[in-house]
Amino acid sequence: MSRSGLFISFEGIDGAGKSSHIDGLAQAFRAQGRNVTLSREPGGTPLAEKLRELVLNDPMDALTEALLIFAARRDHLCQVIEPALARGDVVLCDRFTDATFAYQGAGRGFDTNLLSILERMAQTGVAPEPDLMREPDLTVWFDLAPEVAAERLAGARVPDRFESQPVEFFRRVAQGYADRAAAAPQRFARIDAAQDRHRVWQQLTSVFVRKGWLSIMVPTPGAVA
Ligand SMILES: Nc1ncnc2c1ncn2[C@@H]1O[C@H](COP(=O)(O)OP(=O)(O)O)[C@@H](O)[C@H]1O
Numbered sequence: 276m277s278r279s280g281l282f283i284s285f286e287g288i289d290g291a292g293k294s295s296h297i298d299g300l301a302q303a304f305r306a307q308g309r310n311v312t313l314s315r316e317p318g319g320t321p322l323a324e325k326l327r328e329l330v331l332n333d334p335m336d337a338l339t340e341a342l343l344i345f346a347a348r349r350d351h352l353c354q355v356i357e358p359a360l361a362r363g364d365v366v367l368c369d370r371f372t373d374a375t376f377a378y379q380g381a382g383r384g385f386d387t388n389l390l391s392i393l394e395r396m397a398q399t400g401v402a403p404e405p406d407l408m409r410e411p412d413l414t415v416w417f418d419l420a421p422e423v424a425a426e427r428l429a430g431a432r433v434p435d436r437f438e439s440q441p442v443e444f445f446r447r448v449a450q451g452y453a454d455r456a457a458a459a460p461q462r463f464a465r466i467d468a469a470q471d472r473h474r475v476w477q478q479l480t481s482v483f484v485r486k487g488w489l490s491i492m493v494p495t496p497g498a499v500a
């Protein structure tokens with residue numbers, strides 16, 4: 276029997292701990308016989324990765340930034356996400372459109388009505404159902420205070436254009452995520468990302484077990500038996 280694809284996005288401010296857990300989740304799904312497509316935004320295709328480099332490094336006005344992000348997203352949907360869902364894969368995507376509402380909308384103050392229009396244009400007409408606006412089936416939101424995220428990131432890596440923003444910027448971004456989660460509570464699962472890695476992993480996997488997408492609790496990656 277063919278299985279339906281699952282589209283799962285991971286969100287949160289920089290340093291919230293998303294990337295630390297996505298590979299482990301991919302392993303858990305693979306161990307249970309699922310094909311997994313791992314991807315990220317901005318990026319995920321050769322064209323979208325070129326756009327990512329521009330967006331993360333080159334100064335530009337807010338509309339240009341939003342248009343490039345949605346152009347990258349449409350290419351990613353057409354080339355990678357939709358074909359993977361059609362094959363029945365689990366698509367694990369490090370960030371998607373909620374990041375645009377949080378960073379460009381709440382963080383940079385870009386008009387969210389315009390973002391909604393771009394969202395509809397970029398994400399419709401790619402799924403088999405012509406009127407469907409493709410969205411994640413589940414969005415895992417790593418919720419962490421900006422001050423804690425900043426401490427975790429200090430010295431961890433060279434900051435990009437967004438990571439070098441002051442803590443007030445990340446307060447707005449965090450509020451942007453909270454607003455998106457409140458507007459679509461059935462799609463969002465909030466993870467308390469202030470916990471230690473083991474507890475974050477337990478909370479994360481329990482979300483998937485409750486949904487029936489993973490059948491057993493999976494051990495923390497790297498844990499000694
Ligand atoms: N639960 C945690 N507790 C403490 N530090 C963490 C935790 N999760 C991740 N980190 C560390 O915080 C930093 C940011 O984590 P990362 O997974 O890269 O975040 P993101 O992908 O959300 O930006 C890394 O140095 C990582 O090792």
Ligand SMILES: Cc1cn([C@H]2C[C@H](O)[C@@H](COP(=O)(O)OP(=O)(O)O)O2)c(=O)[nH]c1=O
Pocket residue numbers: 289290294315316317331344369370371372374375376378379435437438
């Ligand atoms: C997807 C997306 C990301 N971003 C930003 C958030 C991050 O600062 C940056 C790249 O995200 P990310 O891949 O999470 O960076 P890293 O792996 O270095 O943590 O792009 C936006 O501003 N808008 C968007 O729509």
